[in-house]
Amino acid sequence: MISIQRKILMLTTIVLVFMAAIWIAMTHYNHQTLNQYNDILQRYLSMNEVSNASQDVITDLNNYMLKPTPSSLEQLDISIDKIQNAKKEIFDLRNEENDFVLTNYINLIDSFIETTDRFILFYTQNDTDSSVKEFSEATRISNYISEMTLTLVDKELKAYDRFYRGIIEQSEALQKLGIWVLMLITFLLILITYWFSLSITRPVQQLTKAANEFSKGRFETPVIVETNDEIAFLARTFDRMRININNLISEIKSTAQLENELQQNKILLQESQFRSLQSQINPHFLFNTLNTISKKAYLEGSEETGDLLVSVAGLLRYNLKRMDRSVTLLDEVIVLRQYMDIQKARFTDRLHLFIDIDESCLNVEMPSLTLQPIIENAVIHAVEPEEDGGKIWFRIRDGATFVTIEIQDDGNGMSEQKIHEILEGKQVPTEGHSTGIGFSNVVKRLRLFYSNEDVIHIESIIGRGTKVVLKIPKKRSVKVC
The missing domain is CATH 3.30.565.10 (Histidine kinase-like ATPase, C-terminal domain)
Incomplete structure (x- = not known):
């Protein structure tokens, strides 16, 4: 006997298999695209990090000039370490197309760091003129770094323009494929659901017809349902209930008179309770x-x-x-x-x-x-x-x-x-x-x-x-x- 629960599990399994296959394929494709996109984005972020770090160093140099305290000097050291770490990440961005430009970019970063170190040295020695000159030089180099960063980002955008177009084309193709797959799955699910619903609704309709006959007081027609699940068991139980109701009706008819007599005796018994009053003169x-x-x-x-x-x-x-x-x-x-x-x-x-x-x-x-x-x-x-x-x-x-x-x-x-x-x-x-x-x-x-x-x-x-x-x-x- 194939139970209704097993039928539901089979239908659920089929749906889950289809959905899991689609999900795995979509996830794999999105993962690859996302990795490529993250690599490109990381290149932009690394270049932008150098520009931001150089501007932070200039800000900290200015703060140190205005207020030469140990805390401002410590903050300046932190900004210098930050631009050095950003320079290390630039090395990983080297390729054949940007080798020359990227080398100049790295050298410019080194010059900026050296200028900053000289500023600190002159300032600690109270050489105001030299420190001001070094600060101006550091500011000029920082501006060069920002301009060169924009130049490198522009080159990266041109270099990966073909890649972006490919991603867009793949997304459009994947969207069309998803629509066709969704339509196919919908059609298959409609067929399977229709077959599954018929296996349940037909026996239920037969039971409903039998119940309508019972509601009209017709208990002679047997209940027959041809299926191999729990509804067949329910139909057999329903038929046994029909037989029991017939028997119960017969018993009720045969005992109605007895109930009437018992009630009469109950009334007489209640009346007899007043007999004890007869001697209460x-x-x-x-x-x-x-x-x-x-x-x-x-x-x-x-x-x-x-x-x-x-x-x-x-x-x-x-x-x-x-x-x-x-x-x-x-x-x-x-x-x-x-x-x-x-x-x-x-x-x-x-x-x-x-x-x-x-x-x-x-x-x-x-x-x-x-x-x-x-x-x-x-x-x-x-x-x-x-x-x-x-x-x-x-x-x-x-x-x-x-x-x-x-x-x-x-x-x-x-x-x-x-x-x-x-x-x-x-x-x-x-x-x-x-x-x-x-x-x-x-x-x-x-x-x-x-x-x-x-x-x-x-x-x-x-x-x-x-x-x-x-x-x-x-x-x-x-x-x-």
Whole structure:
């Protein structure tokens, strides 16, 4: 199997070989040309160095005359050594064409050095006239050196003019050759790249076609790619993935019902967590109830007291036996009436209850102990604290898909923060309730039972009362996650 990486390496190797051959040829030619050019340039620089050194010596002589200090004398010696070194390099420039001129040039340098030495000698002996004369002579010779340098450079330029023209012609020829070679390499690379791209794009197109079929939900067509690189392995893997997806879809279909049943059991398990509340009968409630019964028995006789005991027994029986399953709205209304009979006996004229019920919709299902905690909350906060008592309205209205239940009081109301805490399911104290089931607990169980967050709504104005609205679906639905 020839891998894609190996194909890329082969293409890269071919390109590198072509580029390396061109680079070596160009480098060799440029190296030769550069060496020749450097030789000529070095000749010019050597001649120019003599002229510059002679001018530096004249400058240092003048400085020494103006200020004869050891440092200026040392600088003068350095300049003299510099022109002597430059003279040595002139010897290497001798050829048949410039032998005579170059000999005179060297002799002129020697005369300049001798004149400089005589100047130093006369100046150290305080022979001012002789030193000034030697300085003038050195200046004149320095000018001759500069003129002769220009003459030698001109001769060199004429001598190597043919060489310069040859370099220009070779550069033009090399430029044309480079263009043809570049065009040839470009053409070859296009052919090789086209062949290489086809070996990759054709299998990829086949895989893309198969992927489009998969995206449309068609997993029956096998994936076949005829190649001998990694894409063939990818195609086989893709085909195995197609088979696995088919099998997975079958498994998902077969287990969907099981998932639904598991979710139902999860909801039942969550509901069962509230069963421990069924025995949490509030002692304060029992005390008040029994105290009311005893006073009734003392003041009125046994008939009304018996009815009150029946209501208490029915309420206790409902609290202790019906938390493990759903009930009908009718059951909740019955236990609500029993609870309110007890509260009327307790508060007498302080409690005013107004009931408006549509009897045609009392067969809908709902969790047990839903209405009693809500209306009990109204009794505790709207009737019990007030000296004159309070009013409670209980309404049931039938709708197309929902049954609307309203429980309203004229108490002091509650703040937006408390409403938010109740609807968010935060724990609210249940002191004074007949059971351990508070308002927040009812909200949680309603949302869990109907799988709907919008099943309860609370409206309250401080000082004007509170209204709780329940929207009970006629058909209960359970979400399957």
